[in-house]
Amino acid sequence: MGTPLDQLGPQPLELAPCPPAAEPGSACGRAGPVWLVPTGVDRGPAELADFTLEARVGGRVVVETGGVSRSLRVAGPSGLRAAVHGMRLKISVLRTFPAGPSALDPSDARAKELATAVVQDAAALWGQCGFALGGFALGGSALGTLGPDDVRVVDPPKAQLLEVGCDGGLPAQGGQVELATRAGPVKLITRPGESPGSIAVRLSLELERRGFVTRVAENPPIESGAGPSYDVSVAGRNASSPELRAPTAGKFTTDPTLGLCLGDLDLADGLQHFEDETARAGTLEERSLLRGLATAEQGTVGVLVVPYFSGRGRIGEAFIGGGGAPLENLVLLDRAGLRATARSSTLAHELGHVLLAQPGHPDDFGVDEPSRLMDADASDASAFGPRRLLLEECQRALTEHGPASAAPLLVPADTPQPD
Ligand SMILES: [Zn+2]
DSSP states (O other), X not given: OOOOOOOOOOOOOEEEOOOTTSOTTOOEEEXXXXXXXXXXXXGOSGGGGGGEEEOOTTSEEEEEETTEEEEEEOOOOGGGTTOOEEEEEEEEEEBSSTTSOBSSOSSHHHHHHHHHHHHHHHHHHGXXXXXXXXXXXXXXXXXXOOOTTSEEEEOOOOOEEEEETTTTSOOOOSEEEEEEETTEEEEEEEOTTOOHHHHHHHHHHHHHHTTOEEEEEEOOOOTTOSSOOEEEEEEOGGGOOOXXXXXXXXXXXXXXXXXXXXXXXXXXXXXXXXXXGGTTTOOHHHHHHHHXXXXXXXXEEEEEEESOBSSSSXXXXXXXXXXXXXXXXXXXXXXXXHHTHHHHOHHHHHHHHHHHTOOSOTTTTSOOOTTBTTOSSOOOSSTTSSOBOOHHHHXXXXXXXXXXXXXXXXXXXXXXXXX
């Protein structure tokens, strides 16, 4: 049996007719109903406190009466045949600079505690679908609890990102690309008509020849662009910085159409977040962070907590993949987003974009339904806040990321446990 979450009672018993199996002369009583709620907030008004019990999917409710104890498993919704699915989450709390304070607290231990509490609350809302998010051990009682390795405090990545074709993915007209590195200058002649993809590959080979470790990835084209741009992720051996910068002459390229941009990741001045135009690719600074951390672990959703986003209004972002998007199953959240989680369920909402594989919201074109988790702008810290999921949303999550999907995140966690 796992750690106790909540306790209710003693509950008053009402006399009730006995079931046929009861021994003759027995007296029978009935208690309840008792509502199981995912978090303390969902208890609702005080009058309901005597009828609600906090419970987690995958756990058990123990009933004790007259010295006899029985337990019942907390399962998923009956509309989904009570199935329980688990999903792994990996949480990385970023430091503002290497060896500096983390996004949440100067103490690493405290930062991990804060992150764990918020993630568990957010994950609990998905219990409505029978999903136990946040690390789980099949066959064990650790369902829905984050393990010690699932929450980490990490330095910003030392790897750097170059985007080839950053001016709308236009082909080259002919010129020279040049950059300074820790291992000396790297120069490349571009040919008229050559695509950014071809130049990215040649540049990466050139860098590897200097002893760097590189990776090339295609970005989805932006609406106003001619074609895709390409990211070249560059790391020094032993995870050192490649120290990429502009050449002394000041310009990365003399080619009139081929753009070359160097990602500048600085969490101290706020992470530049994406606007609609770049939504599928993320900004160059976001990609420098996400590609550099290499958090993409198959079947896992990565949650990254940064100090703050630059500009106003943005507190959380989801990278949902699909449609050629280069980054997937990642949620970015800043300190404000973590704080707003109680009011707006920000983290559970962003996880919803990933699970439903849907960037939009039910109220984007329709009626506001502020009690729904996926409502775009609801904010309310009570049980009536944006916390509810519909059965069809649970079904959609299983279609998109269930065990039989092309990109499974949710795996069956049905392990028979003795009473
Ligand atoms: Zn949203």
